Amino acid sequence: MFENIILILDATLRVSAPLILAALAGLFSERSGIVNIALEGKMLSAAFSAAATATVTGSVWLGLLAGIGVSVMLSLVHGFATITHRGDQIVSGVAINMLAVGLTVTLGRFWFGLGGQTPALTDDSRFTAITLPFADALADVPVIGMLYSQLISGHNFLVYLSLFAVPAVYWVVYKTRFGLRLRATGENPHAVDTAGISVAWIRYRALIIAGVLAGMAGAYLSTAHSAGFVPNMSAGKGFIALAALIFGKWKPVPVLFGCLLFGFLDAIAIRLQGVELPLVGEIPVQAIEVLPYILTVLLLAGFIGRAVGPKAIGQPYVKSR
Amino acid sequence: MNDSKIPSWVNIFVLPLINIMFAFAFAAGIFLAVDVNPIEAAGVMVRGALGYQEGIGYTLYYATNFIFTGLAVAMAFSAGLFNIGGEGQAYMGGLGVGLACLALDSTLPFWALLPITMLASMLFGALFALIPAYLQAYRGSHIVITTIMFNFIASALMVYLLVNVLKLEGQMAPVSRVFEDSAGLPMFHEMAAWFGFSFSQSPMNLSFFIALICCVLVWALLWRTRWGYAIRAMGASPSAAEYGGINYKKLIIVVMLISGALSGMMGLNEVQGYSQQLKLDFVAGYGFTGIAVCLIGRSHPIGIILASILFGMLYQGGAELSFDYPNIDREMIQVVQALVVLFSGALALMLVKPTEKLFVFLDQKKTALAGTKAEA
Numbered sequence: 258m259f260e261n262i263i264l265i266l267d268a269t270l271r272v273s274a275p276l277i278l279a280a281l282a283g284l285f286s287e288r289s290g291i292v293n294i295a296l297e298g299k300m301l302s303a304a305f306s307a308a309a310t311a312t313v314t315g316s317v318w319l320g321l322l323a324g325i326g327v328s329v330m331l332s333l334v335h336g337f338a339t340i341t342h343r344g345d346q347i348v349s350g351v352a353i354n355m356l357a358v359g360l361t362v363t364l365g366r367f368w369f370g371l372g373g374q375t376p377a378l379t380d381d382s383r384f385t386a387i388t389l390p391f392a393d394a395l396a397d398v399p400v401i402g403m404l405y406s407q408l409i410s411g412h413n414f415l416v417y418l419s420l421f422a423v424p425a426v427y428w429v430v431y432k433t434r435f436g437l438r439l440r441a442t443g444e445n446p447h448a449v450d451t452a453g454i455s456v457a458w459i460r461y462r463a464l465i466i467a468g469v470l471a472g473m474a475g476a477y478l479s480t481a482h483s484a485g486f487v488p489n490m491s492a493g494k495g496f497i498a499l500a501a502l503i504f505g506k507w508k509p510v511p512v513l514f515g516c517l518l519f520g521f522l523d524a525i526a527i528r529l530q531g532v533e534l535p536l537v538g539e540i541p542v543q544a545i546e547v548l549p550y551i552l553t554v555l556l557l558a559g560f561i562g563r564a565v566g567p568k569a570i571g572q573p574y575v576k577s578r
Numbered sequence: 579m580n581d582s583k584i585p586s587w588v589n590i591f592v593l594p595l596i597n598i599m600f601a602f603a604f605a606a607g608i609f610l611a612v613d614v615n616p617i618e619a620a621g622v623m624v625r626g627a628l629g630y631q632e633g634i635g636y637t638l639y640y641a642t643n644f645i646f647t648g649l650a651v652a653m654a655f656s657a658g659l660f661n662i663g664g665e666g667q668a669y670m671g672g673l674g675v676g677l678a679c680l681a682l683d684s685t686l687p688f689w690a691l692l693p694i695t696m697l698a699s700m701l702f703g704a705l706f707a708l709i710p711a712y713l714q715a716y717r718g719s720h721i722v723i724t725t726i727m728f729n730f731i732a733s734a735l736m737v738y739l740l741v742n743v744l745k746l747e748g749q750m751a752p753v754s755r756v757f758e759d760s761a762g763l764p765m766f767h768e769m770a771a772w773f774g775f776s777f778s779q780s781p782m783n784l785s786f787f788i789a790l791i792c793c794v795l796v797w798a799l800l801w802r803t804r805w806g807y808a809i810r811a812m813g814a815s816p817s818a819a820e821y822g823g824i825n826y827k828k829l830i831i832v833v834m835l836i837s838g839a840l841s842g843m844m845g846l847n848e849v850q851g852y853s854q855q856l857k858l859d860f861v862a863g864y865g866f867t868g869i870a871v872c873l874i875g876r877s878h879p880i881g882i883i884l885a886s887i888l889f890g891m892l893y894q895g896g897a898e899l900s901f902d903y904p905n906i907d908r909e910m911i912q913v914v915q916a917l918v919v920l921f922s923g924a925l926a927l928m929l930v931k932p933t934e935k936l937f938v939f940l941d942q943k944k945t946a947l948a949g950t951k952a953e954a
Contacts, residue, residue, distance in 0.1 A: 294726065338924035347660055347722050349924035351869055352916050359912030360608070367612040367905050488909075496726055503723065541742065543734040550727035554709075557719035566720075 273520030279498035282470035289463035294350035297495025298357035303475025305361035308486035328472030343573035384413040384481035443567030500553040601917035626898025627891035635780020641890030645789040647868025650840035652877040658813040663725025665865030666732030671842020674702030676856035683761035703842015711834030754856035783851035793879035
């Protein structure tokens with residue numbers, strides 16, 4: 258039983274990591290007032306470019322950089338359309354998502370000839386498990402040993418990075434001057450402008466940070482969680498991250514818990530497949546899979562708590578008004 | 579936008595064309611990147627889409643889907659709502675059609691079944707749009723987010739139903755049984771034969787004409803009725819509409835029901851027309867393409883028909899292209915589509931200013947010319 262719980266939590270951490278990174282990416286962009294339904298597309302293209310670069314160069318670090326680079330570029334496209342040209346943020350996001358699905362497969366097929374996949378990565382060109390100090394020594398100690406060596410130790414670099422990112426983002430958003438301006442831009446851009454701060458520059462910076470985080474999330478999918486890129490491998494994770502962002506009410510720590518909850522649901526969905534539970538019988542996997550979406554809808558509708566987004570979200574900033 | 583300095587014909591025809599040209603220019607760059615000559619490719623696509631009867635049939639079969647989903651997006655757009663849930667609503671509409679066919683195909687003749695499947699497609703699509711609409715109108719949750727979530731709920735529901743309920747005994751593939759022959763929509767080549775014409779076999783079917791009728795109905799509703807006026811008023815300015823005594827909450831619900839019903843009718847073409855059985859993923863992104871279609875078509879039924887045919891050509895031509903060029907697949911069409919959404923939608927305002935400047939410049943030149951002539 259205890260071992261099972263540890264294994265489920267272990268799996269939870271692994272599936273939550275990309276959600277956390279992507280949701281924090283969304284947090285930066287939405288807190289600055291830019292709706293980001295393009296998280297999915299950024300993750301997907303980052304996953305592809307990370308795997309492709311790691312395959313060609315053999316270095317996973319270059320892969321990570323490439324993933325981040327591509328994701329930031331897409332962020333800038335989003336910014337160019339929505340900040341500079343005041344285009345519709347949803348439309349721009351839809352375009353980026355479509356572009357990612359199409360381009361990754363087209364280029365992947367052209368470069369690698371595997372029907373859009375990238376070749377399988379070997380262990381030295383992907384992020385592998387890091388064994389923390391003393392993990393092996395402590396493994397035999399009851400309870401703590403299992404907890405430490407199974408759950409806490411033995412994850413890859415990006416999992417630890419995603420957990421570290423939460424307090425870092427908290428600090429940036431709540432304790433720095435940039436964070437204050439970021440939040441103000443999302444709530445009342447006119448006030449920010451009146452104070453002589455460029456709304457556009459704040460929003461561009463927020464989008465660049467979002468690009469970096471979403472790029473890491475994408476690279477995680479193809480170089481840490483799996484070993485290579487498969488077409489459409491983000492499979493709605495960007496939208497789950499968006500749901501977690503709303504679920505966490507656009508605040509870093511609650512967002513973390515939202516991601517862990519959704520990751521946990523994902524982890525038990527796999528384990529509950531075909532298992533007869535007492536009283537309820539077998540739960541269809543799909544029922545657990547849609548829970549994040551249903552919970553988010555309920556929360557947005559105010560049936561379980563209330564999620565109110567940044568006030569100026571979705572509106573292009575027009576100076577004279 | 580109405581205080582623009584350019585003539586309206588430029589705004590309606592020239593600007594959208596320039597935007598599409600930009601998208602195609604970028605697409606051409608990507609064709610070059612995968613070693614395909616874009617001009618040759620365009621030739622293959624146009625020939626594949628329009629060069630022979632079967633190709634035309636396929637083009638219009640795809641266009642049927644896009645007319646339905648494009649109209650659905652346009653309907654919501656004209657009320658200022660963004661219905662991004664066409665994908666899920668079309669999926670549910672198809673489910674309604676499929677269930678009606680599975681239940682009644684051996685008992686009812688076609689002429690009695692058709693009204694039922696049409697109603698089922700509209701009802702299922704509309705009901706699936708009703709919840710996001712209600713939540714937007716009365717609970718203030720943003721319709722874009724809820725409809726995105728509902729797309730995922732629809733696809734999970736469909737997987738569950740096909741895997742656990744509708745799948746045939748002893749079969750691996752998650753598909754329902756094929757409907758009786760009598761249940762399928764008449765194909766266009768059959769219909770042509772009734773009137774003594776011959777047309778090559780293609781999946782184009784009766785639903786194309788249903789889609790055209792829907793265009794007329796949407797046009798009449800939006801531009802010839804009081805409701806349509808209220809809807810467009812709400813789209814132009816919700817606060818003014820409310821001040822004018824329009825009950826916008828009720829209107830949100832009505833508009834989304836119609837929008838969902840239109841998306842749902844896409845299921846007629848795919849389920850009762852093309853595959854004649856229920857299977858997974860028959861919507862295949864057509865719901866999202868509706869957004870592109872609506873943007874290019876400027877939310878007007880005539881524009882939507884033209885844009886749908888353009889996208890039908892892209893899909894059919896793209897399929898043809900993938901036979902000739904190993905580097906090209908359906909995904910390439912997705913790229914072109916994405917670029918169209920980007921340039922005609924998100925970056926639509928980018929070229930307004932330069933075009934305005936150009937026109938003002940030309941105007942000044944003209945008056946200056948006239949001035950010098952008068953002096954002389």
